[in-house]
Amino acid sequence: MSPIKKSGAAAALAAHLSYQAGPDELRGRVIAITGAGDGIGQAVALAAAAHGAELVLIGRSVSKLEAVHARIAALNKAEASIAPLDLERAVARDYDQLADALQRRYGRLDGLLHNAAILGVLSPIEQYDVPTWCRVLHVNLTAAFALTQVLLPLLRSAPDASIVFTSSGAGRHASAYWGAYTVSKFGVEALMGILAEELEHAGTPRVNALNPGPVRTRLRRQAFPAEDITRLAAPEDIVQPYLWLLGPASRGVNGQSLDCQAKR
Numbered sequence: 102m103s104p105i106k107k108s109g110a111a112a113a114l115a116a117h118l119s120y121q122a123g124p125d126e127l128r129g130r131v132i133a134i135t136g137a138g139d140g141i142g143q144a145v146a147l148a149a150a151a152h153g154a155e156l157v158l159i160g161r162s163v164s165k166l167e168a169v170h171a172r173i174a175a176l177n178k179a180e181a182s183i184a185p186l187d188l189e190r191a192v193a194r195d196y197d198q199l200a201d202a203l204q205r206r207y208g209r210l211d212g213l214l215h216n217a218a219i220l221g222v223l224s225p226i227e228q229y230d231v232p233t234w235c236r237v238l239h240v241n242l243t244a245a246f247a248l249t250q251v252l253l254p255l256l257r258s259a260p261d262a263s264i265v266f267t268s269s270g271a272g273r274h275a276s277a278y279w280g281a282y283t284v285s286k287f288g289v290e291a292l293m294g295i296l297a298e299e300l301e302h303a304g305t306p307r308v309n310a311l312n313p314g315p316v317r318t319r320l321r322r323q324a325f326p327a328e329d330i331t332r333l334a335a336p337e338d339i340v341q342p343y344l345w346l347l348g349p350a351s352r353g354v355n356g357q358s359l360d361c362q363a364k365r
């Protein structure tokens with residue numbers, strides 16, 4: 102595969118900003134999403150299902166996953182399955198069981214969206230609570246590494262698989278008080294870059310990072326409690342770049358750090 106490089110391909114890489122997925126764009130693709138029960142993960146899961154994907158809904162709150170599953174079933178487009186996994190507590194056996202279950206049910210994986218994350222606290226490094234630091238790094242970064250590792254054989258079994266890491270503005274620019282969250286998102290960007298280079302020769306899976314930008318969710322409210330959230334994009338407003346990266350339209354794109362919302 103020859104990945105689109107940042108230089109000289111700006112137009113190609115801006116394609117995700119104006120993309121509108123066709124009705125059956127993701128038909129036949131099996132796509133796993135972490136944190137699929139709420140916020141952006143939920144919106145992407147519903148949109149991907151509406152465009153024909155078979156979803157694997159991964160998350161820790163089973164009742165939320167069941168609610169998303171019911172909404173997908175009501176679409177009557179494709180089937181979904183629920184995979185309860187608490188990324189804070191999961192151990193090797195849990196990851197192996199998930200991979201085995203997906204192998205038995207689907208035999209491959211066409212897409213993996215690492216979306217689940219926690220904010221932790223906003224605090225100066227000097228006072229940053231160490232257990233919170235470890236929790237944030239574990240959920241946002243180490244769990245994504247472990248899940249990628251265990252699912253790579255399934256991703257390799259698909260002809261055009263795509264791994265999408267969810268980044269953040271905080272993962273590209275370090276600011277005071279953002280502590281473990283920023284460090285985890287810088288780590289996510291690094292993990293994406295390493296993996297993209299390691300897998301480049303094989304052509305599949307391709308690996309990219311996507312920054313949703315400011316979006317009206319629980320995590321955003323936690324970070325900016327006094328903000329007027331009505332001015333922010335809703336999760337369903339920013340799903341198209343995710344569909345672009347997870348689907349055939351972005352074939353050949355590898356190792357890129359992209360944004361869902363155009364810079365103002």
Ligand code: NAP
Pocket residue numbers: 135136137138139140141142159160161162165186187188189190215216217218219240267268269270312313314315316317318319320321
């Ligand atoms: P959100 O509404 O808080 O959703 C986070 C999701 O992660 C929830 O489904 C949550 O599950 C799940 N999660 C948290 N801890 C988990 C764990 N231990 N195991 C499994 N799942 C867990 O936040 P969001 O804004 O949609 O965030 C989605 C992604 O976008 C994150 O990676 C975030 O860093 C990124 N992002 C968001 C913004 C923004 O403005 N919203 C900006 C930049 C980047 P429960 O519902 O069960 O808690």
